[in-house]
Amino acid sequence: MLYNVNGGLNTWQDCNIAVLPYIFSLSIAYYFKLAIDIFLVYTGFEVIKVTIFLRRVKADIDAGKLASAVLYPERHATKLDHLIRIGDVIGHRDSLTQLQQKILSTAISLVYSSGEFDYTRASCKMPINQFLKFCNSKQENMYHNLLCEIEKVASKGIWLYEKKHKRLARTHWFQTIEYADGDIAFQFANKILDLIATIGPNDVERQLIKEIQYKGKYTRAIFEIISSSKTTGVTEYSIPELMKRLSLEHTRYSYGQLKLRVLEPSLQEIYDQDDAIFVQFGPTFSGRRVEELWFKVTTGEEARKLREKEPKFKFALPKEKPIEQTMA
Numbered sequence: 251m252l253y254n255v256n257g258g259l260n261t262w263q264d265c266n267i268a269v270l271p272y273i274f275s276l277s278i279a280y281y282f283k284l285a286i287d288i289f290l291v292y293t294g295f296e297v298i299k300v301t302i303f304l305r306r307v308k309a310d311i312d313a314g315k316l317a318s319a320v321l322y323p324e325r326h327a328t329k330l331d332h333l334i335r336i337g338d339v340i341g342h343r344d345s346l347t348q349l350q351q352k353i354l355s356t357a358i359s360l361v362y363s364s365g366e367f368d369y370t371r372a373s374c375k376m377p378i379n380q381f382l383k384f385c386n387s388k389q390e391n392m393y394h395n396l397l398c399e400i401e402k403v404a405s406k407g408i409w410l411y412e413k414k415h416k417r418l419a420r421t422h423w424f425q426t427i428e429y430a431d432g433d434i435a436f437q438f439a440n441k442i443l444d445l446i447a448t449i450g451p452n453d454v455e456r457q458l459i460k461e462i463q464y465k466g467k468y469t470r471a472i473f474e475i476i477s478s479s480k481t482t483g484v485t486e487y488s489i490p491e492l493m494k495r496l497s498l499e500h501t502r503y504s505y506g507q508l509k510l511r512v513l514e515p516s517l518q519e520i521y522d523q524d525d526a527i528f529v530q531f532g533p534t535f536s537g538r539r540v541e542e543l544w545f546k547v548t549t550g551e552e553a554r555k556l557r558e559k560e561p562k563f564k565f566a567l568p569k570e571k572p573i574e575q576t577m578a
Contacts, residue, residue: 313416472516505540528553532566
């Protein structure tokens with residue numbers, strides 16, 4: 251059936267279409283994966299021939315390729331610090347300002363404030379005064395700034411791809427953000443709650459919060475290295491092993507370049523984000539050549555006390571290396 255521009259429906263045989271070009275083509279793709287191409291050839295105002303072609307079209311989309319287009323977009327440099335990997339799930343988050351990182355990280359940490367995850371009560375409350383300190387709001391613009399920051403962080407989201415089930419989803423971090431009785435409450439979206447629920451209380455900071463906070467290209471890898479060192483006393487890595495952990499095994503970095511381009515900026519970012527971590531590290535020489543790099547990590551209140559005495563990280567001299575040693 252065709253619709254006549256003069257009004258009413260006509261059959262193929264008696265339709266008069268005055269405004270069509272010489273050949274009118276129409277393609278319709280049906281849910282059963284067939285496309286119908288209809289060609290109308292007419293003389294003057296009269297259709298003299300109708301040709302219908304059926305062709306099979308491929309409607310299936312490769313979920314892996316679709317996910318790759320999201321996680322590793324073409325024509326854009328992939329921002330590795332935007333990728334999040336938790337178990338079988340890989341995500342690509344929106345860009346976040348330092349303030350938004352702090353809000354999101356605080357809200358996630360509040361989920362486990364009682365020591366265990368409760369899916370039914372995963373609305374995280376924060377005193378409004380604490381939130382205003384985050385926003386650094388001045389009194390004269392307090393209300394405007396507050397609403398602005400809530401609107402901005404509420405708009406942020408993440409793509410999540412489950413490799414096992416080949417499932418790709420787009421979700422916001424927060425389902426709702428509301429204010430009442432002096433508290434601001436953040437209700438995570440269900441997909442985010444599902445993600446948080448897969449992480450143990452002892453791992454949520456390492457696996458998710460630090461994934462959000464750190465921007466440096468190598469910071470997360472350095473954090474993983476020192477995290478694995480904090481329970482083992484002194485941990486020592488050979489230079490080739492360390493380069494492999496940092497995915498730099500194919501580069502020709504000298505120790506000086508590794509220190510300047512990777513270690514120093516990464517450790518500085520870790521120090522800037524966390525005042526409860528204290529890192530001692532330095533090189534082990536064989537003659538004049540650096541063979542290994544050792545780490546000793548302290549966390550918690552003891553680390554805070556050490557940071558008060560020595561707020562900036564520094565490379566230790568060979569004689570300052572602790573005697574205890576555990577090979578990585």
